[in-house]
Amino acid sequence: MSIEIKAPTFPESVADGTVATWHKKPGEPVQRDELLVDIETDKVVLEVVAPANGTLKNVLKEEGDVVLSDEVLAVFVAGDVAAPAAEAEAPAAAEPAAASGDVIMSPAARKIAEENGVAASAVTATGKDGRVTKEDVVNHLKAAPKAAPAAAPAPAKTPAPAAKAAVIPEGERIEKRVPMTRLRATIARRLVDAQQNAAMLTTYNEVNMKPVMDLRAKYKDQFEKVHGVKLGFMSFFVKAATEALKRFPAVNASIDGNDMVYHGYQDIGVAVSTERGLVVPVLRDTDAMGLAEIESSIGDYAGRARDGKLGIDEMQGGTFTITNGGTFGSLMSTPILNPPQTAIMGMHKIQERPMAVNGQVVILPMMYLALSYDHRMIDGKEAVQFLVAIKDLLEDPARLLLDI
Incomplete structure (x- = not known):
């Protein structure tokens, strides 16, 4: 049929x-x-x-x-193809058996072995009935460099200047043209649109991460034991951003034509880098989420994003976005808005720096925070106060629990 x-x-x-x-x-x-x-x-x-x-x-x-x-x-x-497939495989397996003594190899394994000059008898078989599988040959090749010193007395392959002919000639400059994926093209278009259509401005601040780091170090083992998930820094930033968004509704708003839409909920997108490009899965109603639920959701989203398993509905909406360039070592950056949102916060690398505390120089783990915002919707005063609110909440995490 x-x-x-x-x-x-x-x-x-x-x-x-x-x-x-x-x-x-x-x-x-x-x-x-x-x-x-x-x-x-x-x-x-x-x-x-x-x-x-x-x-x-x-x-x-x-x-x-x-x-x-x-x-x-x-x-x-x-139609049922299981039986024909088995019958087709039998004669294929018999052929390499004749060519390789008593060793039975699958066609894929035989091809890889022949291409790399590997003798069938040298490969450890793990397949059914002693069959050498493709994975067996691949594993053998991976382990081959470790056995290279023992095979040193065989200079038979040394007279291979012809093989060096495949090396790129000195001075030749190679280029490779690859079509842009749809996701990458869409990201590029949206980023350009954001810069062209918004009055984007960025304000910066820095936060002392020592209180959060001390709290995390004290409770991380117990937290993982109770909740089954590791306690990271992102959950603290999400909770701090949620509280700050409630205090400054304009940062949690969006622009729709000539209308300003104020959202009575906090849906925070967390940017995740994948091989295909940057995606932003959204955490819904973060005000009702605990640290453990946030960490678990972010871990799930990140894994499925890299595997391409995220659903479209999981990346739509969102009232605010957090991006973490510090994961890759960024010390300072200017994040670009994620339309139609009016603000995005960038986290960065935690760097120890000398700071003046009560007239004394103290080495503290500091992080720069960046808030890019649409000046059409958000005034500079609100943007600065929003970032200061996040700084205050992170430098005194008890405020997150006391809601002060």
């Missing part, structure tokens, strides 16, 4: 998608729920899986093609 493989139904905010990667080729047997193709949208990568056991008959949309919601991607033939 033939089945049409269609693109997912995109939400209203996503017009179309691009075929990113086909994981199966026409004629290749597929098991139910096995990944067929990735569809990349402006925000997330969506996976299309096999509806049943069967075979991918033919592909109608190649990698790089733009597809609309529910558009047909390929034709799939349903």
Whole structure:
């Protein structure tokens, strides 16, 4: 029975998608729920899986093609393919057995072994019935450098000046052109729009992280034991930002045309860097969340963001954003607004610096904070007071509990 493989139904905010990667080729047997193709949208990568056991008959949309919601991607033939696959594998396995003595290798393993000059007998087999798998050969190659000193007496490969011919000639400058992904292109467009359409200004302050670090060091083991999640710094910043947003509603607002929209809730986006680009999953109603729930949610979002498993609804909305360049060692930066939000806060690296405390020079772990804001909506006084409120809350964490 033939089945049409269609693109997912995109939400209203996503017009179309691009075929990113086909994981199966026409004629290749597929098991139910096995990944067929990735569809990349402006925000997330969506996976299309096999509806049943069967075979991918033919592909109608190649990698790089733009597809609309529910558009047909390929034709799939349903049917039990387990037995034919096993029968097809048997003669393939018999061939390398004859070529490699009594060692049985899968076709993929044999190909890698031949390409790298690895003898079948030298690979430790872990597959069924003593079969050498692809992973066995890969693991053998990874371990090969450790065994290199023992193989030193074999200078047979030294007369290989021809191999050096593959080395890039001295002075030659190599360039590689790679198409920008949809996510990266969307990020670029939104960042440029933010700079062109907002009266963006940035104010800075610094916070003494010693009180938070002392509190974390004192309770982190007990916190992890009770809640099953590690206590990080981000949860303190989210809670401090939530309290400051309640005090300064304009920072928690957004601009919609000529209207200013004030939100009676705090949905804070936390920027996460992935190989595909920067994504901002949103923590909903942070005022009702505890430190443990914040840490758990951020960890879950970060893991799924790097795996491309985030849903579009998890990245929509948000009234304020926090980005942490300090993770990569940034000491100071100017974050760009995440429209239609009117403010974004940047965290940075914790750096020990000499500070004047009560007339004495003391070495303290300090962090620069940056708040970029839309001056059309937020006055400089509010922006500065907002950042000072966060500084005060972090330098005296008891305020977060006492709500003062």
